[in-house]
Amino acid sequence: MPKHRAPRYVRTKKVIAKAPVAAGATVVGLGVLSTPAASASTGHDWTGVAECMSSGDWDINTGNGQYGGLQFKQSTWSGYGGTEFAPRADLATPAQQVEVAERVLEGQGAGAWxxxxRHLTEGTTPAAAGSAAATPAPAPAAEQAAPAAAPAEQGSAEEYTVRWGDTVKKIAAAHEQSWRELYERNTGVIGSNPHLIRPGQLLVVNGSAPAAAPAESTAAAGDSAPAAAVAPIAAAAPQVASATAVITNTAGPIHAAVQAAANTVVSNVPGAGDITLGGTRASAVDPDGHPSGKALDYMVMSDNALGDAIAQYHVDHWDELGVEYVIWEQRILTSPDGAWKAMADRGGVTANHFDHVHVNYVG
Incomplete structure (x- = not known):
C-alpha cells in the first residue's frame, strides 16, 4: 500500500494532534451507566466483531491508540468503567472486555464498531466463557446521574428527550419535519455536528428554539462518537448529488467518476462540504492513487466524528461510489464486508491518516 506524507495542500495547516477514535465512541454521560450492564455470560456473541476489529486477538496493542479484541479507545474504556478491571482493554480478560462492550452497546449501539x-449476534462469547469478569464496584453516589427528566413545557414549545437509538432524522420524521429543520432549531443543544446527539438531551420539536445550549453539547475533539452509532442521517439520506465538491488538484484533473463520488458524499454527509478535499498530486510511491486522479483525501483534521461519518458512508455505499479501499485512523478496509486491518506506524498524524480519510476509487 502506498506511503502517505503530508499532502502539499495541508503542509501549511496547523494539524491538531488527537487520540484515535475507538470503537466504543464518546462517553455519552454517566447517566447511561446507571442501569447495570449485561454480564459477559449473557446477551451477545462478540466473536465476529473481534474477528473484524482485531482478527480475534483479545490482547492486541499495535500502538495505534486502540486496544484489545474490540479495539477500545482509552477514553471509552475509562468512561464505561473498564479501568475497574484493567488500565487498558488489552490488559483485561476477554470477559471483562465483553462486559464493557455490553455497556457501550447499550449507550451507542452496534454501529459504534x-x-x-454488523457481526454482533445473539448468544455468548466463547472466548469470554473461560475468563470470569470481576463485578465492578458500584459507581460513587456523586457519579450516579439522575433519570432524564420528562419533556417539559416551555411556552408553546414541544420538547423531546433523546433516547438511545435516536437520530436527528428519526426524531424529525416522527414529528413530520425535515431533519435539517429539526437540527437548525436545536443547534444550540446539538452543537456544530448533526451526527452527535446524546441520550438525555432535550430537543425542541415544535415551537421556539432553546434559549441556551448545555455546556456538554459539543463533543471534544478526539472523543467523538462513531457516525454509524448516532448518525445514520448520511446513510439514510437520498443518494443524490445536490452539491459540487471543491477538490484541490495540483497534478491534473480528478477522474470524472471520482468527482461524481465526491459530489455525492458532500451532498449527503453533513459537514463534508466544508472541509478541504485533496485530489491529484505528484507521488512516486502512489501511482494508482493521487497521481492517477482516483484518490481523495477528506481532510477532517480534528473532527473525527466527521471522519467516522465519511468512512461509514463509503462503507454503506461502496459499490455506488466505486470504492476500491478506505484508509482511516491507521486502518485500511478493502471490502465493505471485510475487516478493518491495522497498518504500520508511519510516524505522524497525517501519515497515519488520523486527520483525513483517504479513499481510492475504482475510477
Missing part, C-alpha cells in the same frame, strides 16, 4: 458491528 464502525463497519464491524
Amino acid at each position: 464502525v463497519g464491524c458491528g
Whole structure:
C-alpha cells in the first residue's frame, strides 16, 4: 500500500494532534451507566466483531491508540468503567472486555464498531466463557446521574428527550419535519455536528428554539462518537448529488467518476462540504492513487466524528461510489464486508491518516 506524507495542500495547516477514535465512541454521560450492564455470560456473541476489529486477538496493542479484541479507545474504556478491571482493554480478560462492550452497546449501539458491528449476534462469547469478569464496584453516589427528566413545557414549545437509538432524522420524521429543520432549531443543544446527539438531551420539536445550549453539547475533539452509532442521517439520506465538491488538484484533473463520488458524499454527509478535499498530486510511491486522479483525501483534521461519518458512508455505499479501499485512523478496509486491518506506524498524524480519510476509487 502506498506511503502517505503530508499532502502539499495541508503542509501549511496547523494539524491538531488527537487520540484515535475507538470503537466504543464518546462517553455519552454517566447517566447511561446507571442501569447495570449485561454480564459477559449473557446477551451477545462478540466473536465476529473481534474477528473484524482485531482478527480475534483479545490482547492486541499495535500502538495505534486502540486496544484489545474490540479495539477500545482509552477514553471509552475509562468512561464505561473498564479501568475497574484493567488500565487498558488489552490488559483485561476477554470477559471483562465483553462486559464493557455490553455497556457501550447499550449507550451507542452496534454501529459504534464502525463497519464491524454488523457481526454482533445473539448468544455468548466463547472466548469470554473461560475468563470470569470481576463485578465492578458500584459507581460513587456523586457519579450516579439522575433519570432524564420528562419533556417539559416551555411556552408553546414541544420538547423531546433523546433516547438511545435516536437520530436527528428519526426524531424529525416522527414529528413530520425535515431533519435539517429539526437540527437548525436545536443547534444550540446539538452543537456544530448533526451526527452527535446524546441520550438525555432535550430537543425542541415544535415551537421556539432553546434559549441556551448545555455546556456538554459539543463533543471534544478526539472523543467523538462513531457516525454509524448516532448518525445514520448520511446513510439514510437520498443518494443524490445536490452539491459540487471543491477538490484541490495540483497534478491534473480528478477522474470524472471520482468527482461524481465526491459530489455525492458532500451532498449527503453533513459537514463534508466544508472541509478541504485533496485530489491529484505528484507521488512516486502512489501511482494508482493521487497521481492517477482516483484518490481523495477528506481532510477532517480534528473532527473525527466527521471522519467516522465519511468512512461509514463509503462503507454503506461502496459499490455506488466505486470504492476500491478506505484508509482511516491507521486502518485500511478493502471490502465493505471485510475487516478493518491495522497498518504500520508511519510516524505522524497525517501519515497515519488520523486527520483525513483517504479513499481510492475504482475510477
